Amino acid sequence: MALSGLDIYKLLPKTNCRKCGLATCLAFAMQLAKKALAVEKCPFISAEAKTILEEQALPPIKPVILGGDNLKFELGNETVMFRHEEKFRNPAALGFIIEDNLADSKIRGQIEKINQLKFERVGQLLEVNLIAIKQNTGADRFLEVSELVLNNTVLPVMLISGDIDALKQAAAVAAVRRPLLYCATKDNFSQIAAIAKEFQLPLVAAAQDIDELAHLTKGLNALGIRDLILDTGEKNVADKIWDLTQLRRQALKKSNRALGYPSLAIVDKTDPYEEAMEAAAYIAKYAGIVLIKGLESWEVLSILTLRQNIYTDPQKPLQIEPKLYPVGKTTKESPVLITTNFSLSYYTVLSEVEASKIPSYILSVDTEGMSVLTAWAAEKFNAESITKSLDKCAIRDVVVHKNLIIPGYVAILSGDLEEQSGYKVIVGPKEAAGIPVFLKNLN
Amino acid sequence: METQLVLEKWAGVISALTIGANKEDGGSRANIVRIGGQGSLPLLFKEGSIPNRPVIAFEIWDTPPQDWPDDLTSAYGKVLNDPFAWADKCVNELKAQLLCVRMQGAHPDFGNKDPGEAANFISALLTRVKVPLIIIGSGDDSKDNLILPACSEAAKNERCLIGCAVQDNYKTLVASVLADGHHIIAESPIDINIAKQLNILISDMGLSLERIVINPTIGALGYGLEYAYSIMERARLAALSGDKTLASPFICFVGQETWRTKEAKAGYEQGVIWEIITATSLIQSGADLLVMRHPAAVEKVAGYIDSLFNK
Known part of the structure; x- marks a missing residue:
């Protein structure tokens, strides 16, 4: 168990000499507990206390x-x-x-x-x-x-x-x-x-x-x-x-x-x-x-x-840069598929688009790394955020058509999105696995 | 100097429940399945009591599955076209201790079976096989509110586990389960707070916490497995520390999540091992019931459970 500031204070000279740059030994102890300062800042510390504190500063499982x-x-x-x-x-x-x-x-x-x-x-x-x-x-x-x-x-x-x-x-x-x-x-x-x-x-x-x-x-x-x-x-x-x-x-x-x-x-x-x-x-x-x-x-x-x-960071889902990704030799006619910037969503869509061998654009919308349904529930994946991403990547300069493909699970967004973006929404498959067949039958 | 072991002392215990009722209990099941009851974190046998093993349920459907990959369907062959033959195979040949039947045929897009047909199916299944049943709806909320009460009634006193109740659709199912003497699955979307809230809502209707199994909504290996893994660990820690509203056993739909991944379609061994590792990793975080699909995966995981418990 890590020593608290108070535990550390007991090991210090308690003279409030200010040589460490802080007003009191207690303040210094608090900084040590936070590992913000080194023990060496105290010129009067006993050798014994120094050993204890140095040991305590080491990681509990040695790298x-x-x-x-x-x-x-x-x-x-x-x-x-x-x-x-x-x-x-x-x-x-x-x-x-x-x-x-x-x-x-x-x-x-x-x-x-x-x-x-x-x-x-x-x-x-x-x-x-x-x-x-x-x-x-x-x-x-x-x-x-x-x-x-x-x-x-x-x-x-x-x-x-x-x-x-x-x-x-x-x-x-x-x-x-x-x-x-x-x-x-x-x-x-x-x-x-x-x-x-x-x-x-x-x-x-x-x-x-x-x-x-x-x-x-x-x-x-x-x-x-x-x-x-x-x-x-x-x-x-x-x-x-x-x-x-x-x-x-x-x-x-x-x-x-x-x-x-x-x-x-x-x-x-x-x-x-x-x-x-x-x-x-x-x-x-x-x-x-x-x-x-x-x-x-x-x-x-x-x-x-x-x-x-x-070993994935539980506080920070794996995410990718939200932007428009061309896959294959895209043209101004290539379809545009929309997904989130959660790595798993993006890469799952990517591998299926690659498998389809149909050059396409994937627009990864900034959902702060949330997956499609989670982001939809948290209102990070909706008509506003998708329209914003479309504007940001200047989609109208990239493709000449006016169609967007959205994940099947968020079919409910269609109306709002058509209204806000001015694009026609095509509801794609619920599972990425359905993308190759879907793209082949698109025309 | 002796190294003192660091032992956790837990105030709480996971609730234990029995699925299936035999003759003495007013049902007609030949065997019953007991889960839960742990006073320790998963697999730490030296720290507290772990009275029951994780149990595997074979998943069967009331209608031929459409979207199962070849490596999975070929393991069953023709019986997939006949739910009763399928159930027979699981019980007689594959030695299933219990079955999880999904009423997919009631879904508006997959046959739209009416409540009467669904009830007849369950009655016939209960006659055909003598293992306990888990009964799962079609996934269409409004349709399930019609067929699950019918299934529940058809299985009255057989002490099935029926699901899934969700936060905005639980009342109909709770009422049925209460009336017919079953247990309930409470499903939450990888969210410990909703899991807790739903357990409270269900118990407020008079169905005791001891009759709830949590479905934490898992992801397969490589598809968000770690989210459910950690939610389950957190819920277990809370439950063992004394929070009774989270002290429910877990059911994990391993087969359903595994067999829609890309890896499950990338070759026989890849698919089987994907289901296996998804299952065993969730055992490590506290799974009590594993609903699985591939017989080869079930066999390996069952062997692993034996090796953990036959020490």
């Missing part, structure tokens, strides 16, 4: 960077338990496990597939994030496969091995890409910490029990290792959800620094549907990294879409 300079991403730094409170910040990384006992040709094929797992959805690029190389045979093979992966992907990598020497060799080879090491346990942590320290690498700390895990991270901290990821091992889904929830609560509700790190969940299922359900569960419930094996694009797309949904 950890994975990857090298060319491609990296941040994990952790989350501040809430539920997404309606505030946006979940750093989307869970989705990674793939590659087993080193497979033939090179097979592994190359897997890497190739992983590299191609990119999807565009609602104007955002959905990407996978990580390749984890898992040692199943000798140290030489692990090194060989690590090199194979490093040479064939730009994605950040993770090295999974229980063999300290093998891990060290692979870490040395991969060092510039800052691989994530897996994993430190109570038995090997000083050896593995030495590797992490030598090459400045992030490290997964693993223990079945969260108390044991807290001991382990403290041990690693004492050895100077601070970039940690937490793993509570193989468990059934419900127990794993419990662990992930508990780790998040420990960090946010108890400011438990020993457990204030991003977490990792490994899914071990061969059926792609079962694998996706489990991965989706961990993404919704706080995992920082989720590792799977399945490479089918339909499976990965479903997981990445769930991640996109969960």
Whole structure:
């Protein structure tokens, strides 16, 4: 729990010396609580108070960077338990496990597939994030496969091995890409910490029990290792959800620094549907990294879409710039379809218009990111707002005809809109899926 | 030093309700379905009681569906043309615990079945299958106000779940449900305040809060799923903190929302997994009843529910 201004005040000298620029220590304390000023502004603060305050200023879940300079991403730094409170910040990384006992040709094929797992959805690029190389045979093979992966992907990598020497060799080879090491346990942590320290690498700390895990991270901290990821091992889904929830609560509700790190969940299922359900569960419930094996694009797309949904800012719907968008080789005769500037509405209409292969204009009306029906109910999508948008994009200079196509759900707007805009309104289909047939039958 | 677990203590509990009445209860159902009753957030078994599992209802229609994509219709085949054969298949072959029947054929644009026909259909269905029923209107408010009371009466004492009541059209349905001993679905447009308000309005008419199931109006995966997800989480938090007017179980129309998406038409696996992930994500935010369509998706989600609860 964050310290209040009053809690902080108790730690200050209470001399009201004004050296910090404020009239009283209490005023300074209030600024510290808001994180508006730095502790250093107070020249007389005790070392002990300074440590407490500096610690308190750190994020409750430590941000950890994975990857090298060319491609990296941040994990952790989350501040809430539920997404309606505030946006979940750093989307869970989705990674793939590659087993080193497979033939090179097979592994190359897997890497190739992983590299191609990119999807565009609602104007955002959905990407996978990580390749984890898992040692199943000798140290030489692990090194060989690590090199194979490093040479064939730009994605950040993770090295999974229980063999300290093998891990060290692979870490040395991969060092510039800052691989994530897996994993430190109570038995090997000083050896593995030495590797992490030598090459400045992030490290997964693993223990079945969260108390044991807290001991382990403290041990690693004492050895100077601070970039940690937490793993509570193989468990059934419900127990794993419990662990992930508990780790998040420990960090946010108890400011438990020993457990204030991003977490990792490994899914071990061969059926792609079962694998996706489990991965989706961990993404919704706080995992920082989720590792799977399945490479089918339909499976990965479903997981990445769930991640996109969960990590969308609840206060700010995804929206696009409200304006007139030409689709295809438009002419002065092209039809004009009207929708909102809610990304989902716009992109759904766009993909159907593209599918129809009929060049058209899509007018995205400023509805503050609300969808068609919501905006209609809130009076952001009505004859006035549509007419205003038509004027703004100077529609009469763009097309010579006098027809507008509106979504079927707002057919009720037709009369008002015809009156205000002077255009003839054609009621389109209710669902975007009906657009191609609708456009083909338009003339 | 021991790490102390952070445990939430909740004052409230979600209301529990039973769908279907067997002989002892004056009905004719072979099985009954119990939902709700949680004293904990979803799936946090170590923190409070979760006495009932989420339950999947197969969705069937009283008329052949027109707009279902091929990957969905091919899973059922010819039975889609005969609602009774369709119901049989769901119960006997696919082991449905309950059915959700949509009275689409009463819609003015889809057959315009009159109240008498609708009532006869429900009576015949209740004779044909012995699982509990959820009965849903055609989506045309004024028509539903005519046929749902007839359906309700035809199913008197069978303790069905009937819907959907909405903020500006609930009185007719509440009166029927009260008279015939059913439960009601209260639908709100992804809005926690309207959900609460509607529950209060319904209970003011004498139908107790314990007989209401909330339909929070979901979006499919990638189509606004997160809105319902968060509304459900917020409602659960409020209910567990003691707000009885939001302590209703949730029903989610997963199949209906999934099978109109672009992804559901982009190949068999893509469609099936889209319905699956929509369903399991909503289980995570508190869904008690999932109305689903594709048998393959139902099978996977049922297996997942088993794995969560058979620990």
